[in-house]
Amino acid sequence: MEGGVTEEQERRPETPAEANGATAVFVVLGKQLKLLRERAGLSQKEFGRLVGYGPDQISAMERGVRTPRPEFLDRADELLKADGLFREVIPQVEEAMTKARTRHPEWYRSYAGMEAEAVELHVYANQAIPGLLQTEDYARSVFGQRRPFLSEETIEKRVVDRLSRQQVFDRWPPPVVSYVLEEVLLDRPIGGPAVFRDQLRNLLRVGGLRNVEIQVMPIRCTEHPNLDSAFNLLVPKGYAQVAYLEAQGFPQLIHDGEEVRKIADRYGIMRAMALSPLESRSLIAQKLEEL
Structure with missing residues (x-):
């Protein structure tokens, strides 16, 4: 649901990390x-399986675009026989994470900051797979198709931003997360068949997490309480639920309790009408097989 950017937004630093050089720590x-993983004779997929991450996540960490969490560094140090190399830098990484915060344009940082610490996150999507569920290649395809065109540098920054947000799934305790996805999203192969196959696999992977439920709103459904734009509902830590909407690049963060209640009411109805998480998983697997 992230919109376009102005020329001014393209020029300025994307994050506090970029402004103060903290990004270099991650690079x-x-x-x-990467060097130690390859010396150990492990592929990204093999290593990821050992530490509980997907190959895309390992790739992002090796390129410095995803922040490795302390528990990951501790496990990597043991598996790769790094002799304390990774454990020793945990304090510096935590400090860099504090400085970097979120990698988003200024207009989006208020929402992104709440999302990163949310205790609940609920998303309705009707145009594209939501950002937190996107693979790297799918995200790059989405940004590459924007009009007016984004520069290659801006596209890569936007991909980094999107991947960095997905660390919300790595938190402990994890947030309660749910999605209602229109079935059409499973039939629109953004990026082409190969990219979309990986995207569907990622839906199955994330949907398999204990704290995540993905439900599909079937096309055959003859009634719908929200024939309007996509939206996010989140409960920030220590605060009341808020809603986030975006239309044609214009974001709106809604705090008014009555307005949020109306959106939450529609979302509840949609969850009741959609396929169950188990039925949705079967449908996604079927779409993957047919692609």
Whole structure:
């Protein structure tokens, strides 16, 4: 649901990390991780399986575009026989994470900050797979198709931003997350068949997490309480539920309790009308097989 950017937004630093150079910590750490993984004779997929991450996530960490969490560094140090190399830098990484915060344009940072610490997150999507569920290649395809065109540098920054948000799934305790996806999203192969196959596999992977429920709103459904735009509902830590909407690049963060209640009411009705998480998983697997 992230919109376009102005020329001014393209020029300025995307994040506090970029402004103060903290990003370099992640880049150097990523190079060391890749070197030791390859010395151990492990592919990204094999190593990811050992530490509980997907190959896309390992790739992002090795390129310095995803922040490795302390527990990951501790496990990587043990598996790759790094002799304390990764454990020793945990304090520096935590400090860099504090400085970097979220990698988003200024207009989006208020929402992104709440999302990163939310205790609940609920999403309705009707145009594209939501950002937190996107693979790297799918995200790059989405940004590459924007009009007016984004520069290659801006596209890569937007992909990094999107991947960095997905660390919300790595938190403990994890947030309660749910999605209602229109079935048409499973039939629109953005990026082409190969990219979309990986995207469907990622839906199955994330949907398999204990704290995540993905439900599909079937096309055959003859009634619908929200024939309007997509939206996000979240409960920030220590605060009341808020809603986030975006139309044609114009974001709106809604705090008014009555307005949020109306959106939450529609979402509840949609969850009741959609396929169950188990039925939705079967449908996604079927779409993957047919692609």
